[in-house]
Amino acid sequence: MAQRDEIPPGTLYMLILKTLSRQGEMHGYEIANAIQQLSQDVLQVEEGSLYPALQRMLLKGWVTAEWGVTAGNRRARYYRLTALGRKQLAAELSQYERVAAAIARVLQPA
Amino acid sequence: MEWLRGLGRRLGILLRGERFDRDLQEEMRLHIELRQQEHMERGLAAEDAHAATQRKFGNALLLREVSGDVWGWRWLENFAQDLRYGARALLRTPGFTAVAVIALALGIGANTAIFSVVNAVLLRPLEYKDPGRLVTVLRYDADPVAVANYIDYRDQSHSFEAMGAAEYWSPNLSSSDGAEHLIGLRMTQNLLPMLGVGPLLGRVFAAGEDQKGAEHEVVLSYRLWQRRFHRDPNLLGKSIILNGEGFTVIGVMPPEFKFAPFWATRAELWAPLAFGDRIHNRDANSLRVFARLKPGVAVAQARADIAAITGRLERQYPGTNSDILVTPLKENVVGKVETPLLVLLGAAGFVLLIACANVAHMLLARTSDRQKEIAVRTVLGAGRSRIIRQFLTENLLLAATGASAGLLLAMWGTNALVVLSPAKLPRVDMVGIDGRAMLFLVGVTLLTALVFGLAPAMHAAIGNLSGALKEGGRGGTDGIHRSRLRSFLVASEFALAFMLLIGAGLMIRSFSALQSVDPGFNPHNVLSMVVSVAGSNEAEPARRGLFYRQLLEHVRALAGVESAGGINHLPLAGDTWGWAFEIEGRPKPRPGDEPEAVYRIVVPGYFQTMRLPVLRGRAIEESDDARAPGVVMINERAAKEYWPGEDPIGKRIAFDTGATIRLTVIGVVKNAKQEYWAADAHPEAYLAALQNRGFLEIGESSVAYLTLVVRTSGDPAALAAAVKQTVWSFDRNLPISEVHTMDGVVADANAEPRFEMLLLGVFAAIALLLAAVGIYGVMSYAVARRTHEIGIRISLGANRADVLRMVVRQGMVQALAGTVAGVAGALLLARLMAGMLYGVRPTDLLTFGGVAAVLGLAALVATCVPARKATRIDPMVALRHE
Numbered sequence: 001m002a003q004r005d006e007i008p009p010g011t012l013y014m015l016i017l018k019t020l021s022r023q024g025e026m027h028g029y030e031i032a033n034a035i036q037q038l039s040q041d042v043l044q045v046e047e048g049s050l051y052p053a054l055q056r057m058l059l060k061g062w063v064t065a066e067w068g069v070t071a072g073n074r075r076a077r078y079y080r081l082t083a084l085g086r087k088q089l090a091a092e093l094s095q096y097e098r099v100a101a102a103i104a105r106v107l108q109p110a
Numbered sequence: 111m112e113w114l115r116g117l118g119r120r121l122g123i124l125l126r127g128e129r130f131d132r133d134l135q136e137e138m139r140l141h142i143e144l145r146q147q148e149h150m151e152r153g154l155a156a157e158d159a160h161a162a163t164q165r166k167f168g169n170a171l172l173l174r175e176v177s178g179d180v181w182g183w184r185w186l187e188n189f190a191q192d193l194r195y196g197a198r199a200l201l202r203t204p205g206f207t208a209v210a211v212i213a214l215a216l217g218i219g220a221n222t223a224i225f226s227v228v229n230a231v232l233l234r235p236l237e238y239k240d241p242g243r244l245v246t247v248l249r250y251d252a253d254p255v256a257v258a259n260y261i262d263y264r265d266q267s268h269s270f271e272a273m274g275a276a277e278y279w280s281p282n283l284s285s286s287d288g289a290e291h292l293i294g295l296r297m298t299q300n301l302l303p304m305l306g307v308g309p310l311l312g313r314v315f316a317a318g319e320d321q322k323g324a325e326h327e328v329v330l331s332y333r334l335w336q337r338r339f340h341r342d343p344n345l346l347g348k349s350i351i352l353n354g355e356g357f358t359v360i361g362v363m364p365p366e367f368k369f370a371p372f373w374a375t376r377a378e379l380w381a382p383l384a385f386g387d388r389i390h391n392r393d394a395n396s397l398r399v400f401a402r403l404k405p406g407v408a409v410a411q412a413r414a415d416i417a418a419i420t421g422r423l424e425r426q427y428p429g430t431n432s433d434i435l436v437t438p439l440k441e442n443v444v445g446k447v448e449t450p451l452l453v454l455l456g457a458a459g460f461v462l463l464i465a466c467a468n469v470a471h472m473l474l475a476r477t478s479d480r481q482k483e484i485a486v487r488t489v490l491g492a493g494r495s496r497i498i499r500q501f502l503t504e505n506l507l508l509a510a511t512g513a514s515a516g517l518l519l520a521m522w523g524t525n526a527l528v529v530l531s532p533a534k535l536p537r538v539d540m541v542g543i544d545g546r547a548m549l550f551l552v553g554v555t556l557l558t559a560l561v562f563g564l565a566p567a568m569h570a571a572i573g574n575l576s577g578a579l580k581e582g583g584r585g586g587t588d589g590i591h592r593s594r595l596r597s598f599l600v601a602s603e604f605a606l607a608f609m610l611l612i613g614a615g616l617m618i619r620s621f622s623a624l625q626s627v628d629p630g631f632n633p634h635n636v637l638s639m640v641v642s643v644a645g646s647n648e649a650e651p652a653r654r655g656l657f658y659r660q661l662l663e664h665v666r667a668l669a670g671v672e673s674a675g676g677i678n679h680l681p682l683a684g685d686t687w688g689w690a691f692e693i694e695g696r697p698k699p700r701p702g703d704e705p706e707a708v709y710r711i712v713v714p715g716y717f718q719t720m721r722l723p724v725l726r727g728r729a730i731e732e733s734d735d736a737r738a739p740g741v742v743m744i745n746e747r748a749a750k751e752y753w754p755g756e757d758p759i760g761k762r763i764a765f766d767t768g769a770t771i772r773l774t775v776i777g778v779v780k781n782a783k784q785e786y787w788a789a790d791a792h793p794e795a796y797l798a799a800l801q802n803r804g805f806l807e808i809g810e811s812s813v814a815y816l817t818l819v820v821r822t823s824g825d826p827a828a829l830a831a832a833v834k835q836t837v838w839s840f841d842r843n844l845p846i847s848e849v850h851t852m853d854g855v856v857a858d859a860n861a862e863p864r865f866e867m868l869l870l871g872v873f874a875a876i877a878l879l880l881a882a883v884g885i886y887g888v889m890s891y892a893v894a895r896r897t898h899e900i901g902i903r904i905s906l907g908a909n910r911a912d913v914l915r916m917v918v919r920q921g922m923v924q925a926l927a928g929t930v931a932g933v934a935g936a937l938l939l940a941r942l943m944a945g946m947l948y949g950v951r952p953t954d955l956l957t958f959g960g961v962a963a964v965l966g967l968a969a970l971v972a973t974c975v976p977a978r979k980a981t982r983i984d985p986m987v988a989l990r991h992e
Contacts, residue, residue, distance in 0.1 A: 029141045047141065047167050048176075051134070055180040059119055061112070067133075070140075077137045084112075 196504035214512025217462030219519030239306025274301030312361035354645030505563030532861030604928025614874035623949030630782035636852035675715030727777030748793030901988025921973030
C-alpha cells in the first residue's frame with residue numbers, strides 16, 4: 001500500500017471543486033474515491049472532513065446537490081459545480097499556483 | 111447580493127427541518143455500504159469489512175451533527191429542544207405553573223396597561239411640528255393675557271420665531287339639521303401655520319385675514335366636518351351660519367389634529383380673531399398666547415426676555431400684568447398628571463417585582479427538588495452553561511406564557527383604564543397597546559425572566575453534584591444560603607407590599623376626606639343644561655330676559671320639578687370669570703390691588719334650586735329687574751375678606767364693565783365650590799341677570815346663554831327629555847348642550863383621586879395576595895423540608911404548641927423584617943404622593959398602623975396553615991420517611 005498523506009489544510013475545497021469540474025456529477029463516495037485515485041493513493045479524504053466541507057460548499061453556493069440513482073440502482077446525492085463554484089475554483093487554483101511557485105522559489109538550492 | 115442568497119439557502123435548510131438530517135443520514139449510509147463492499151471485494155470477511163469501515167468513518171451521528179452545524183442553526187435546535195423539555199417540565203407541575211403564570215400575568219399585564227397610558231399621555235410628543243419648541247406665554251402658567259399686553263410681548267420679544275393667540279369661542283351652528291352649541295377658538299392668523307400642521311382640505315387663514323371685517327372665515331375639525339356635514343368635499347367655499355352670521359368654510363383639518371391641547375380641548379372649529387378696538391385693552395384677560403422658540407433658544411432665555419418686557423410694562427401701566435410665565439407647551443398639557451401617572455407606573459412595577467420574587471422563590475424550591483435530575487444531566491455530559499441555558503429557557507417559557515396572559519389582561523385593562531380615567535386626563539383618546547407598548551411588554555418579559563430566573567439557575571448549576579446523587583434528592587436540611595435567599599425574597603415582598611398598601615391607604619383616606627367636603631350646595635336630584643340663544647330670535651336684548659323667565663316658568667310647571675333657576679357658569683363644571691370692583695367710600699386702591707370676585711350671573715330660583723343657603727339678607731328675586739336698583743349677592747368668603755367685622759348688607763360696590771355699574775349688597779350666601787373640589791372658595795359675586803348689561807345686550811362680552819338648574823323630586827336624568835322639549839317648544843332651533851346631573855358633575859370633579867385610589871387599591875390588593883401566597887409557599891416548603899427534624903423534636907418531647915410557635919416565629923420574622931424595611935420606602939413614596947393627597951398627612955399614623963396590622967394578619971394566616979400541618983407530623987412516619 002502506498003503511503004497516505006493528510007490533505008494539506010485549505011486545499012480540500014480546491015480538490016473537490018477540481019474533481020467535480022472534471023467529472024460533472026458525483027456523489028460523496030465517488031468524490032472521495034476520485035481524489036484518492038487521481039492522487040495515486042497519496043491523498044486520502046477523511047469522511048469526517050468531506051461531509052462538513054460539502055455542506056459548507058452548498059451553503060456558499062459553489063455546488064448544488066440533487067438526488068439521483070447510481071449505476072447500482074441506489075439513491076445517492078449528486079453534487080454539481082455552479083458558476084460561482086467554477087469562479088471559486090479558478091481563484092483557488094491561481095492562488096495555489098502562486099503560493100506553490102513561491103514555496104518552490106524558497107526551496108530552490110541557491 | 112451573495113450574502114442575501116446565502117441567507118436564503120440557510121433559511122431553506124431551516125424549512126427542510128427533519129428531512130435535512132434524513133438526507134445526510136441516507137447519503138452517509140450509502141457511503142458506508144459502498145466502502146464496505148469495496149473492502150469485501152478486496153477480500154476482507156464481511157465482519158472485518160464492517161469493522162474497518164466503521165473505524166474509518168467514526169461516529170456517524172457526530173459527523174451528521176458537525177455537517178449540520180455548518181448551516182449555523184445549532185443554537186435554534188438547542189433552543190427548541192430546551193423549549194420542549196421546559197414545556198414538559200412545567201406541565202409536570204401544573205400547580206406551580208398556574209400560580210407562577212397568574213402572578214406574572216398580573217404583574218406584566220398591570221405594567222403594560224399603565225405603560226400604554228403613560229406612553230400616550232406623557233411620552234408621546236405633541237402632534238405638532240417640532241413640538242419641543244412650542245411654549246405658552248401665560249399669567250401664572252395657565253391664565254389668559256390681555257390684548258394690548260399680548261401685542262407688546264409679540265412685538266418686543268426676540269426669542270420667538272412666532273407668537274400667536276387664541277380666544278375661547280362658543281358659537282351656535284344652525285343648519286337644516288337643527289342648531290348646536292359648539293366649542294371653538296378664534297385665533298390670530300399665524301397660529302395654525304406656527305403649529306406646522308397642514309389642512310386635510312382647503313387652506314388655513316392667510317396673512318391679513320385676522321383683520322376686522324375679514325374674519326368671517328372658518329376652518330373645521332375633521333370630527334365636525336364628519337358629524338355635521340357628512341364629509342362633504344364641496345363644503346369648501348360655502349357659507350355656514352354661526353351665531354346668525356355667515357362664515358365661509360376655507361379648510362378642514364386632519365382627523366388627528368387637536369387644538370388647544372390643554373384648555374378648550376374640545377374645540378371643533380377655528381375662526382380668525384380680529385382685535386378691533388381692543389388693541390389698547392390691558393384689563394380683559396382673554397387671550398391664551400402660544401409661541402415657537404427660535405432654534406437654539408432655551409426656555410430660560412425666553413423667560414428672561416419676557417420678564418424684561420413685563421418689567422417695562424409694569425412701570426408704564428402699573429398693575430395691569432404680572433407673573434407672565436413662559437412654559438413648554440407639553441408641560442402645560444401633562445404637567446398636572448405627571449406625578450400621579452408615574453406613581454401608578456411605579457406601583458405597577460412594584461407588583462411585578464413582588465410577582466418576580468414570588469416566582470423566584472418557588473423556582474428555588476423547585477430547583478432544590480430537581481437536584482438529582484441536574485446531577486444526572488451533568489454526568490451525561492451537559493455543560494454548566496447548557497444547564498443554565500436550559501433553566502433560563504424554561505423561565506423564558508414561563509415568562510412568555512405569563513406575558514401572553516398578561517397581554518390579554520393589558521388589553522382589557524387598557525380599555526378599562528380609558529373608561530375609568532378622569533375626563534380631564536389629557537390625550538387619553540390616544541391610549542392603546544401600540545408598537546411601543548408591545549416593545550415594552552417584550553422588554554419587561556425578558557427582564558422579568560432574567561430577574562426571577564437567574565438566581566435559581568445559578569444555584570442549580572453550582573449545586574453539589576455528587577452530594578445530590580448520593581443523597582438521592584431527599585434533602586435533610588436545606589442549604590443555609592439558599593434558605594437565606596428565600597427568606598430575603600419573602601421579606602422583600604412584604605416590604606414592597608407594605609409600600610403599595612400605604613400608597614393605597616393614603617389615597618383611600620384622602621378620598622374619604624374629599625367625600626366629606628361640603629360643596630356648599632346639595633347636588634342630589636339636580637339636573638343642569640346649557641341653553642344658548644346666540645344667533646336666534648331670542649337673542650334680541652328686548653326678548654332675552656323675557657325668554658329665560660318664561661322658559662323657567664314652563665319648566666317649573668313640569669311634573670316632577672320642584673324648582674328651577676339659572677346661572678351663567680355652573681360651579682365645578684363651568685368657567686370662572688374674575689372681575690375687579692371698587693367698594694364705595696373707601697380710598698381708591700392701587701392698580702392691581704382692587705378687590706376681585708368670581709363673577710356669576712343668576713336668574714331667580716338658582717339658590718333655592720341648588721339649596722345654597724342665604725346666610726344673611728335676601729336672595730335675588732324677580733323684582734330685581736332693569737328698572738329696580740342694582741343688587742349683588744356675595745359669598746361668605748367675600749364678606750370676610752372685604753368687610754371684616756362689618757355687615758356687608760347695604761354696602762355699595764362698583765363694577766367696571768365698560769361703563770360703571772353701581773350695586774348694593776343684598777345678601778350673603780354660603781361658600782360654594784368653584785373650579786376645584788379640593789380648593790377653598792374665592793370671593794364670589796352674584797349679579798341679577800335681569801339687570802346685567804352683558805346678559806341683556808349684544809356685544810363683545812355678551813352672555814347669550816344660560817345654564818338651567820332644575821331640582822326634581824325623582825331621578826333628575828329622567829326629566830332631561832321633558833326639559834329639552836320645553837326649551838324646543840319655544841324655538842326648535844335653540845341648541846342645548848352640557849346636559850348633566852349635579853351628582854355627575856361632583857363625581858367628575860373627584861374623578862382623578864377616585865381613579866388613583868382605585869388603581870392603587872387594586873395594585874395593593876394584588877400585592878397583598880402575592881405576598882401572602884409567597885410566605886405560605888415558603889413556609890410550606892420549609893415545613894416539608896424539615897419534616898425529619900420536626901419529627902425528631904416531637905419524639906424528643908417537644909409538644910405541638912412548641913412546634914407551632916417555632917414555625918410561626920420563623921415566618922413572622924421574615925414578614926416583620928420586610929415590613930420594617932417597607933416603612934422606610936413607604937415614607938419616601940408618601941412624600942412623593944403629597945401633592946395627590948387631600949386632608950391626610952403623608953405620615954398618617956392611622957394608615958401606617960392599619961396597613962402594618964393588615965399585613966401582619968395576612969402573614970399570620972398564611973403562616974398558620976403550614977404551621978398547623980407541622981404540628982400534625984407523626985414522628986414515626988417522619989423518621990421512617992427518611
